[in-house]
Amino acid sequence: MATRPKPPAVDGARAALLTPALLIVTLGALAPVLVIALYSILTPGDYGGVSWTVSFQNWLNVIAERDFLTDEMTLAAAHLEIFWRSVKLAFLTTLLTFIFGFPAAYFIATRPPHRRDLWLMLIMLPFWTNLLIRIFAVMQLIRNDGIINNLLLSIGAIEAPIQMLYTEFAVLVGMTYLYLPLMVLPIYASMERFDFSLAEAGYDLYAPRLRVLQQVILPAIKPGIIAGSILVFIPSLGDYVVARVLGGGKQLMLGNLIGMQFGELRNWPLGAALSLTLLAIVAVAMVIYVRTAGAEEEPHG
Amino acid sequence: MKTKPIIWGSLALGLLAGQAAAEGQLNIYNWGNYIAPDLVTKFEAEHDVKVTVTEYDSSDTALAKIQAGGHGFDIWIGSSAYVPIYVQEGLLAESLPNQMENFAHLAPKWVDVEFDPGRSYTIPWLWGTVGITVNTDMYKGEINTAALLFDTPDELKGKVNVVPEMRDVMGLAIYYLGGTDLCTDDKELLVKVRDLLVKAKENWISMDYSTLEQMVNGDYAATMDWNGPAMRARLQNPAIHYGYAATGYPTWMDNAAILADAQNAENARLFMNFMMDPENAAILSNFTRYANGVAGSEPFMDPEMLDAPEIKVPAEFAENTYFARTCSPEIEKIYSRIWTDVKK
Structure with a gap:
């Protein structure tokens, strides 16, 4: 087990060098979160904005609301449904990107070194295109008058177009396509460092292929899988654009719900409370990931 | 450094020009x-x-x-x-x-x-007005009714789009259920409006702002729409007609x-x-x-x-309109809740 180098002591010059980065982190990341936290305990203004009266109503309204007819407290069913859909779709996206991304990463890592760059470039190529254009490309594929439906119609496999656009399926396809590179790259990075002679040793000891994959390769590249999962899960959870364009505006994700509060519904404090809730879900997910990753990494180190 | 004076000079010129x-x-x-x-x-x-x-x-x-x-x-x-x-x-x-x-x-x-x-x-x-644009090749029935959106006929199920403008959708629904005020605080009526909209949404293909291309291509058979895009759609596809909700529509x-x-x-x-x-x-x-x-x-x-029917409101529907406005914050709050239940 290689010992980690000790972190160097922080002297004056180093502290000075750190300051700009710390400033940016403080001003660019911490300060906005504090503003959001402050807004979440204020009262919504009549025409957007906030009025400066402290109220914890917004936090309650994240999960519960007063029925406007009977005036009794009930669960905010719409919010919970949107929460559930977001978590479900983010999880499924992570799973799908892994299923598609792992073989791709494996394939690239087992090419001769001078060819890998070409394959990697192909994976990253979509990143050079604007996100919206990529989503509209998916739309062209799956719309009723789109490429897939027209192809299936022309070969007689179906009689009427399959409704794929504006469904949860469409959102899932869109997100999987968008975030696939974020899964492939970290897995590839850890696989590239993996010594494939270990796998060969496994074969020499008569381990079947699946067993080698399970007990030799997967444990070694686990950090890459975890990093990839985090990179995919978090943006999927907060997705706004894919759900808006491919979901047809009636399969809301958390991002859309938050967006509505700052726009047409003019309830900034509730929007702020919902944003922090999203942040909390992400934090909990991160802790779980890191815990499970950390706990099992020790013996292999 | 000879460039410096030039830069400053042109900056000063730019400022002067800007002021002029x-x-x-x-x-x-x-x-x-x-x-x-x-x-x-x-x-x-x-x-x-x-x-x-x-x-x-x-x-x-x-x-x-x-x-x-x-x-x-x-x-x-x-x-x-x-x-x-x-x-x-x-x-x-x-x-x-x-x-x-x-x-x-x-x-x-x-x-x-x-x-x-x-x-x-x-x-x-x-x-302008808000109405219902219909592709009459795909639907032959009466088009001057909000029922196309709220009690969607079988032929149109899964082919109707509703533009997600909260105040327009709420208004159309309130008048459709017999209400007479865009900003109503009749809570029993509002419960009915909510139930109507939540149920109606199952038959909507989407809630999207862009309608022109989808109507012309036949992705939508009908959509709630403004009269301007409705006319543009008709100029590209003569089968497209603009209907007025007879129960009451926004101007x-x-x-x-x-x-x-x-x-x-x-x-x-x-x-x-x-x-x-x-x-x-x-x-x-x-x-x-x-x-x-x-x-x-x-x-x-x-x-x-x-003489465009989208712009010149037919005499029979000229009186069935209400003027769009914003409601009081209390009423808007209830509408927001209903809208969240509809859009979820």
């Missing part, structure tokens, strides 16, 4: 694609003014930006529903367009309006007003007067396919606009 030209500037804040480029060129040539148009896509975004200040806009163009809010929040200058030279051209029905009695702040920009008007903190108020006044000229109003209508509020603009309009 500042008298000839006008900054307009408008909906997207909602002013005819020819009109901008014409105004610039007539008054030696450089016009900059900035676009917005949501009334609430625009309101937030103007409230925040420091925007640099002189003229705001936006919905009548928001005019009272702008006035109440002190965002508009009382520019008295009713004393301008061209004010006499305004159509009488658009002078003494509820949202700006006597027109002390605003002038009409364009006006709206967009207006132009000078902002309280306008830097170029004089040019803004020139522009307001310019827009009340019948010929200029017609140029605007021809581009956007919406009616304007200026009498005598008809001779300058494209012939196909004059």
Whole structure:
């Protein structure tokens, strides 16, 4: 087990060098979160904005609301449904990107070194295109008058177009396509460092292929899988654009719900409370990931 | 370093030029694609003014930006529903367009309006209605009913789009269920409205703003829509017709007003007067396919606009309309809750 180098002591010059980065982190990341936290305990203004009266109503309204007819407290069913859909779709996206991304990463890592760059470039190529254009490309594929439906119609496999656009399926396809590179790259990075002679040793000891994959390769590249999962899960959870364009505006994700509060519904404090809730879900997910990753990494180190 | 003086010199020149030209500037804040480029060129040539148009896509975004200040806009163009809010929040200058030279051209029905009695702040920009656009190749039944959206016939199930404008959808539904007030606090009626909308949504294919291309391509068989895109769709596909909800449909008007903190108020006044000229109003209508509020603009309009059923409301439905407005914050709060339940 290689010992980690000790972190160097922080002297004056180093502290000075750190300051700009710390400033940016403080001003660019911490300060906005504090503003959001402050807004979440204020009262919504009549025409957007906030009025400066402290109220914890917004936090309650994240999960519960007063029925406007009977005036009794009930669960905010719409919010919970949107929460559930977001978590479900983010999880499924992570799973799908892994299923598609792992073989791709494996394939690239087992090419001769001078060819890998070409394959990697192909994976990253979509990143050079604007996100919206990529989503509209998916739309062209799956719309009723789109490429897939027209192809299936022309070969007689179906009689009427399959409704794929504006469904949860469409959102899932869109997100999987968008975030696939974020899964492939970290897995590839850890696989590239993996010594494939270990796998060969496994074969020499008569381990079947699946067993080698399970007990030799997967444990070694686990950090890459975890990093990839985090990179995919978090943006999927907060997705706004894919759900808006491919979901047809009636399969809301958390991002859309938050967006509505700052726009047409003019309830900034509730929007702020919902944003922090999203942040909390992400934090909990991160802790779980890191815990499970950390706990099992020790013996292999 | 010989370049330095040159840089400073040109910077100073630029500043001078900027100041010299500042008298000839006008900054307009408008909906997207909602002013005819020819009109901008014409105004610039007539008054030696450089016009900059900035676009917005949501009334609430625009309101937030103007409230925040420091925007640099002189003229705001936006919905009548928001005019009272702008006035109440002190965002508009009382520019008295009713004393301008061209004010006499305004159509009488658009002078003494509820949202700006006597027109002390605003002038009409364009006006229109919200209705239901139907592809009659795909649906043969009656099109002048909100039932297409709320009790969707079998042929249209899964082929109807509803534009996600909360206040318009709520209004159509309230009137469809027999209500008589866009801003109702009749909670039992509102529960019925919610149940109707939640159930109706199962038959909607989407809730999307863009409708033109989908209607023309046949992705949608029907959609709730504004009359302008409805006419544009019909010009591309003659089977597309615009229906009026017989139970009650919204009429709206967009207006132009000078902002309280306008830097170029004089040019803004020139522009307001310019827009009340019948010929200029017609140029605007021809581009956007919406009616304007200026009498005598008809001779300058494209012939196909004059008898277009989307613009000239048929006599039988002329009375079945209500004027779009914003409700009190208490009522809006209930509407927001219903809307969240619908959109989820």
